[in-house]
Amino acid sequence: MLATPGTLPPAAQDARWAYETKQDGQRVVVYLAGDGSVVLRARSGEEITGAYPELRPLGAALGVTPAVLDGEILALDANGRADFQLLQPRMGLAHAPARAARLAAQSPVHLVLFDVMHLGGRSLLPLSYARRRGELEALGLEGPFWSTPAAMVGHGAQALRATREHGLEGLVCKRLDSVYEPGVRSRFWIKIRNMRSADVVVGGWVPGKGRLLASGLPGAVLVGQRAAGRLRYVGNVGTGWSEPEREQLAGLLRAAVSDVCPFDPVPQVAGARWVRPRLVGEVRYSTRTRAGMLRQPSWLRLRPDLTPEESAADLPDEPV
Template sequence: MAPLPRLAPMLATSGSLPPSRTEHLWSAETKYDGQRALVYLPGDRTVVIRSRSGADITPAYPELHALADVLGDVPTVLDGEIVVLDEAGRPDFERLQPRMGLSGSPAKAARLAAGAPVHLVLFDVLFLAGQDLTGLPYVRRREALEQLVEAGPRWSAPRAVVGQSGRSLELAREHGLEGIVLKRLDSVYEPGRRSPNWVKIRNVRTVDVVVGGWLPGHGRLTGLPGAVLVGQYQDGALSYRGSVGTGWNERQRTELAHLLSIAAMDECPFAPEPAVPGARWVLPRLVAEVRYTALTRAGLLRHPVWHRLRPDLVPEK
């Protein structure tokens, strides 16, 4: 049996709703707050799950291994998002976070799976029965996915709605969901590329940033980070985007303090170095998702709030 092709996931660009005259060219899917995953099923009743970075995360999610039995001997590569759902059926990233990074601890992953099982939301099929589907239009790949996978106890392929972008965004907002992803019906799958043919529209503004330093807290926060200093890579250099000092609970702040201590270094990773008295620098390897209201003229985040650490991502230079 020929090996399955190793692929990188296609990524969406941030954007806005299409004009009404072209809305019929787009399909809307719910945007899920979880961990992106490509699922490799070689057709021998085994499964390999890889994160967006390509890391093997199969042992972290034992409840998804049964998908290999469902698809049997059909070699397949699927694209989706791993989530943990709350009581209302909404993705809860905080419940998922303890599962991430447990690839080396299958016993602990099994214990956590019993209490808070994950759900795999499938939205694309890239390879099927010996055929590369990435060159087919999105609408044909969706048809193949819906014919291939029936909803199971830990996975599903939610519907995509054509020509209803505005209404889909309203419904996502009403149900407390992160937003939607629009996909052109005629678009091919572009592995590893952030493509304008997929457009993500969030109900709040968020951005992925790289942590390059921190400021010590005071009072009850003594010994803990009072704020982290974040940036984004631009032309190969880490540009400063400001400081983030809210959005953590006590446990998260303590965990972050541990990660920052491990990554400590003397040299500032930002270019140019920001004028931040008392700053302590770290290796720029931690990626975080931050919510904000706008960008200042100087390119700094206005009113940033920490949303979550992204251990599944590596800094994009």
């Protein structure tokens, strides 16, 4: 079951919803057969058990009781916050057990469990979220590399504010009376992502595809921020424009065309076209990688009131 992007439920309906922290990890369905084994499957259906050997003991956590659980695999940073970049080296290692074991010993992942779909041979899919949550919490699934974080009923504005204050990815709102709908992006689950904004300098662009390519309009702009006296590339932005805004930006880019890349170091971007770094824009994004790259950026607006020198950012000395 998937969540639909949205906003907090109306205050008058607040008590009908539960609120969970939105996690930045790999969604997983956990199959416990009741014989001590565990099978992990990603959203695609691919089995990924071998990538996370530290989670194998979970297979014995319920004894002979079989269960199918819903959760998210996280890699935690030094502050205990989920960091998707830290998780990436572990993803894709389902068929590389030796490497997965080495990384598991160095930096074990943590599995958070937030729903139960089958238990003891019974399907819980028709039950309400509130009843399924009660069944899940009664299992007491707390271990060295897994846990069942609490959900807050009501107080949605307070919960969202807490995620922002603690630098977390966001909030998931779940209707207490909602049944579990496998594979459905349901309006009974609402996800709210905490987004940040930043001022960036446009240093290049890549052509669009299809109609955009034929009309010479950009598919994405390449943006950077000033750090340590140079313009550091922080990502490409390809969403957030209206058609008139895209056409306006295309004209500005054509007027600033250059043969010289303004970024230091030069990013490896296929098909990149460079421009003189004089346009400043504001973008919205979710988080940054450890190298300072923007994750999930989208365009907000041009900032003609700012100079390129005002786009300074606190970035790492060198990309990692």
